[in-house]
Amino acid sequence: MAKLQELYRLQQLDRKISRIEEELDSRDLLAEQEEVKIEIAELKDKLAANKEKEKELNKKLKNKEFDDSRLETQLNEYQEQLYDGENNVKELEQLQKKINEIKKQQSQLEDEILDLMIELEEVEANQAEIKQDLEDYQLKLNKLQKSYKEEQSELSIELEEVKQKKESLSEAIGDDLMAEYQKLKEKKHGLAVVELQDGYCMGCRVGLPAKLIEDVRRGNQIFKCERCGRILYWTDNE
Known part of the structure; x- marks a missing residue:
């Protein structure tokens, strides 16, 4: 996290x-x-x-x-x-x-x-x-x-x-995560990490499955949006 x-x-x-x-x-x-x-x-x-x-x-x-x-x-x-x-x-x-x-x-x-x-x-x-x-x-x-x-x-x-x-x-x-971030950043017009709000990916505005939402909330590892592929980030106000 x-x-x-x-x-x-x-x-x-x-x-x-x-x-x-x-x-x-x-x-x-x-x-x-x-x-x-x-x-x-x-x-x-x-x-x-x-x-x-x-x-x-x-x-x-x-x-x-x-x-x-x-x-x-x-x-x-x-x-x-x-x-x-x-x-x-x-x-x-x-x-x-x-x-x-x-x-x-x-x-x-x-x-x-x-x-x-x-x-x-x-x-x-x-x-x-x-x-x-x-x-x-x-x-x-x-x-x-x-x-x-x-x-x-x-x-x-x-x-x-x-x-x-x-x-x-x-x-x-670290180098590995930075490399992944950099790749996504270039591919997604500078927006590699997006917030998860009300069950929606703020990158592509698509609703996400409950299990994925829970996984992101726990923050044990990196999870990506199933549609746009951006890294999902859980904020405290979620």
């Missing part, structure tokens, strides 16, 4: 080992990390595109401001000529016409400069938002990676402890 109890406990350890190994191989946390990495990559692309747009706008703004400065210089020159008293009426009219044209160009340039400045402000605000999102996602990724490493470490330690317990039990059970 003691050997059977140990065998039943060993099977529980085996199932625990399988569960831990499944958790160690689980891709859920890694999948979540990959999703965050994709978000980070997309944000970096957005940030790069936004910076390029900012660069282009600054270049346009600089050119417009240069044009405005050039027009202002021309305007000052024409205004000086207009009031220096050295021009006839026709020349004065031409100068005034040029001055009016420059002022018109300046007005248009000022509107364009204002539009560029507004657009540049929007781009800079968008850039700040992208940077904040990028920082948030990076923090999220760092936390996920830390949690993953901690969980993997804890599971690895737990797995080693369970394996050591299994090794000790295996030695106590």
